[in-house]
Amino acid sequence: MSERLDRDERDVDGTSTANADEPLVTVEDLEKHYYENDSLLDRLSGRDPTAVRAVDGVNFTVERGETLGLVGESGCGKSTTGETLLGLREATAGTVRFDGEPVAGLSGDDEKAFRRRAGIVFQDPFSSLDPRQTVGEIVREPLDVHGIDTREEREERVADRLERVGLSAAQRERYPHEFSGGQRQRVGIARALALDPEFVVLDEPVSALDVSVQAQILNLLGDLQDEFDLTYLFIAHDLSVVRHISDRVAVMYLGEVAEIGPVEAIFERPGHPYTQALLESVPRANTAERDREVEALAGDVPSPRDPPSGCRFHTRCPHAREACREEDPERFDAGSGHEAACFRAVDEHAYWESAPLESPEERAQATESDLGERDERTADEPSA
Numbered sequence: 001m002s003e004r005l006d007r008d009e010r011d012v013d014g015t016s017t018a019n020a021d022e023p024l025v026t027v028e029d030l031e032k033h034y035y036e037n038d039s040l041l042d043r044l045s046g047r048d049p050t051a052v053r054a055v056d057g058v059n060f061t062v063e064r065g066e067t068l069g070l071v072g073e074s075g076c077g078k079s080t081t082g083e084t085l086l087g088l089r090e091a092t093a094g095t096v097r098f099d100g101e102p103v104a105g106l107s108g109d110d111e112k113a114f115r116r117r118a119g120i121v122f123q124d125p126f127s128s129l130d131p132r133q134t135v136g137e138i139v140r141e142p143l144d145v146h147g148i149d150t151r152e153e154r155e156e157r158v159a160d161r162l163e164r165v166g167l168s169a170a171q172r173e174r175y176p177h178e179f180s181g182g183q184r185q186r187v188g189i190a191r192a193l194a195l196d197p198e199f200v201v202l203d204e205p206v207s208a209l210d211v212s213v214q215a216q217i218l219n220l221l222g223d224l225q226d227e228f229d230l231t232y233l234f235i236a237h238d239l240s241v242v243r244h245i246s247d248r249v250a251v252m253y254l255g256e257v258a259e260i261g262p263v264e265a266i267f268e269r270p271g272h273p274y275t276q277a278l279l280e281s282v283p284r285a286n287t288a289e290r291d292r293e294v295e296a297l298a299g300d301v302p303s304p305r306d307p308p309s310g311c312r313f314h315t316r317c318p319h320a321r322e323a324c325r326e327e328d329p330e331r332f333d334a335g336s337g338h339e340a341a342c343f344r345a346v347d348e349h350a351y352w353e354s355a356p357l358e359s360p361e362e363r364a365q366a367t368e369s370d371l372g373e374r375d376e377r378t379a380d381e382p383s384a
């Protein structure tokens, strides 16, 4: 059965791409908060729950046929964003639309139709595959769950998907532990493509692999995107990987999108100091360059339990001013088709008249000297 025919069948089911000029995915003010100290015992003890703001007001679109890279440091909320927009985690607030329709609240046949159209490839190909199933069973499982075709046709599709990802149909009887890391990720990709989706979230799909294998998998993903007419959300912390595969890039910091735009603009003319710092921190060959890397992202990453006021990056930003501590910047046009959530993108902003804050290094030194003084005072105190 051809790919085209599969998608035409969905048209009959009323789930086709009816809004071809609209983005395939639209994310508006998406929030995902977790709560700590929220057990019955905590409540009986009078403790208030603590919100962990993993995703805190994220906005972006994914256009049909493109790859949007979602990049940021570990813990910035990018994987949670991917899982929440697929409905694998329940959003705290905000809206995700797929092909114009809200994803929240889908049930029954509508939810099944959405699951066929949107898939995911996980980071760790070993833990995401059931070790007790053969590779053939793993790839066939989504087809069984959705009752696609006859058993014979399902087996044909399994063989097709294994061959499309560079494995052989004969390997279907083997188990995941018999494969290398790269081969296991190929199995994960074959499974994600079993239902002939239109949209795939690739959650750090190469970060667990050797560098030489990463390039093979990235090239495979590019080829499959053309063959299957796919739209990707590519999540990664590695900027060079994101640059290789993305059409546009969204940079996340502490649960928010700091900057978004075409890949060349983001890498050649970054408009947000965080993006600039991330690019500076790409590992470099010589020692002097490596020292710059340490300077580039000075300061600790604040906790999502208690994010800084105003611009969340102000505690680490070398350009921070008083205005940054007081006001949360919206995303401004930073030229070249991209947007940055930074006052420096606006010529006429009160930011330029406000007083500079101490640099992250000065703040770190002040904290160290405070601690030193406190230690000295403690040492001078007479013991009881």
Ligand code: SF4
Pocket (backbone or CB within 6 Å): 272, 273, 274, 311, 312, 313, 314, 315, 317, 318, 319, 320, 321, 324, 329, 341, 342, 343, 344
């Ligand atoms: S708004 Fe201020 S703190 Fe935030 S990135 Fe821009 S200059 Fe830095």
